[in-house]
Amino acid sequence: MVPSGIYSLRGFRLPQKPIFPSLFCCRKTLVTTSSSVSVSKKKEKVIVISGPTGAGKSRLALELAKRLNGEIISADSVQVYRGLDVGSAKPSPSDRKEVPHHLIDILHPSQDYSVGQFFDDARQATRDVLDSGRVPIVTGGTGLYLRWFIYGKPDVPKASLEIAAKVYSELADFEREDDWEAAVQYVVKAGDPKAQSLASNDWYRLRRSLEIIRSSGSPPSAFEVPYDSFRHQLDSSEAIDSHDLKSSADAPEQEPVKELDYDFICFFLSSPRLDLYRLIDMRCEHMLSETDGILSEARWLLDTGLLPNSNSATRAIGYRQAMEYLLRCREKGGMSSSRDFYYFLSEFQKASRNFAKRQLTWFRNEHIYHWLNASRPLEKVLDCIYDAYKDESGNLYLPEFLQMKKDLSNRKEASELKAYRTRNRHFVHREDCSDILDWIRRTQGCEM
Template sequence: MIPTGIFNLRSIRLPQKPIFPLLCNSRKTLVTSSSSVSANTKKQKVIVISGPTGAGKSRLALELAKRLNGEIISADSVQVYRGLDIGSAKPSPSDRKEVPHHLIDILDPSEDYSVGQFFEDARQATRDILHSGRVPIVTGGTGLYLRWYIYGKPDVPKASREVTAKVYSELANFERDGDWEAAVQLVVDAGDPKAQSLAANDWYRLRRSLEIIRSSGSPPSAFQVPYDSFKHQNEPSDTCDSKSSASELEQDKVKDLDYEFICFFLSSRRLDLYRLIDLRCEHMLSEPGGILSEARWLLDTGLLPNSNSATRAIGYRQAMEYLLHCREQGGMSSTRDFYYFLSEFQKASRNFAKRQLTWFRNEDIYYWLNASRPLDNVLNFIYDAYNDQSGTLYVPESLQMKKDMSSKREASELKAYRAKNRHFVHREDCSDILDWIRTQEVKS
């Protein structure tokens, strides 16, 4: 679970007037409402809450759902898997009983889940929630899931059964022999040079690329991506009039979207975020039945690290690799090996958060909110944004979160950053885990 302490529960009354004027200079802060719609077009509202790993978005979404009579749709590529609870910071059973959650525990870890499947499932859940008179609240940090969910999915042809079978046959020997590079070269030669940029051993996406080529004669990049069209049509002009109204700027952006999306990105200062992430990694290891137990279960089902979507997930991949190393050592682990594993787990998690920040920095539809501010303040703002009828919303200065680092000092501190553990500090602090590893191997 996400560590507490990200939000202070003190309640402070929000300002009633905008704090700052609208700005059009791309170097300054442009904050306008994605909820602005034309007077004669009424769209149903959907709230989207994203943020880097460890920022506290799940808790915020839960509390907001209670206030708005909402239901939560998970946009997390790991929470879809049964049994992967700790490493994905999955909502607790009591939270899920209190507020309905969708797209959690819908697959076995051996199955792959694509962004296209997420689009279909999440949009269906949205329709069901709206039909029941409740508010859809989509939350998660998987950027591509959210991009397709908001803007739509590419009109890529669906492969026939015959094509799917042929593609599986073409790649089967490569996958069995673990010859990833040769498989990629086959797809490149077939017509998709971008296959070289796929993550290693991402066989699902490699097969999908070849399916598209065999079905249409063209690579996936040949098909129009709705987000790209949206971004191209709505890039700000260098001659933007700073006196233009927010509604004028935003109307062009939302007119072609299916819903009135009100989107928020929750984050903290990078240093604070990194400390929270490091602590969360420790928490995932500090209790029996933690992420190591889940990783062991994955190995016992016959899966290997980095072999499919579930086993590529940050935390699980590192934990599975560590346990395999322990098995090679006869079920033993040195203190040094454990601390190396923990360091790699923390570093991978921080790097993932950094990639999330980079991704969402280019997603103009999101309000950036400061996760270190009191929870009630953030909730009140989003609640008011949902109920706003003016078409123009402003983030109070007290809640603003800058997209970029604010100073050279912060950049220097980040460069020199090193994890400072709280639970695992001394050699003896990991003795229980090392004992657990030995015990589990004896049982095996």
């Protein structure tokens, strides 16, 4: 029998004091159980599957959707763009025909897409899927997208058309002269010191910051972020539980419990770090070895008049590096040496591994996710998630062999990671990139 005091992170409902921190049963770990907080209405279930780039979350979501009669809602900041297929590992047309997908190919790469827009679109798609009697499966690795999707978006004022036009005019000269640093200092002086932490040339978010200041007189950071409220709620509960010697009379009065809109069942799929890095390196090679690979897509972006690192699409890992490489080739009249190509490949792989590392760091602090080992048999992982969705007791059991540790397990693993070196499988010798160099000569030499 499951103790009623143990809490659940499935719906992020806060507990009364837990009776036991964990239970072990039949070599399975009781990760979450039912909450002692009464719920007036049974919540609809939404599955969330995330993980670092290259972990296999898209395949997992596809197979799970087949089992559960589900539909997939993409939480990927690059898959929203038409034409960016290879670099974003977009589901194939056949996969999308077999299982409905949402929020894929909805924008041209010249358009920006914000986390607020994603929240509105993804929540509407979730509602539509549920109303059709199917299961929403949200999958992707964009951490901020998923955080807002689960916890809600800040109640930041929307700028009027007049204010938006005024802000655009204020920053137009800076953008025209490509003076990013001066534009940032302008917004800092207007009232948002955190503008200095924005990604370089993220003009959309810089304008949005100034719009909020002009609309409200306050910077974006002045507005309550729902995620912070839930974290504070959880931290407060843990602090109370850690002071067992305190009498209930001395305990601080708790604020009313906040609840999430849905019963989110969240999983983070990852592999041991060394395996993940090898998979990422191979994936980068594969994206370049295809006839219509990421270089072709980067060429198309350049031909549409976009420059690397100029907006959301061209800042994406892989596309930025490929566009910069092709620009260097164009400057040389369409010429590239094998050394130049291998330098580009190395930078592409390194940027992809670093991105995965940032994803791991981000989700390590997201307590609502249950970490699963992607190196285990797919069927076993599917069974685990399927059972979690079908369970009505609020108990979620993770077999120990499916659990993935969030941190490096030992010094040996840390040392191996530090000494990691890429070992390419396809691009090894100088002649292995000859086809790509020929393609560059044919396609880039006449562009200048």
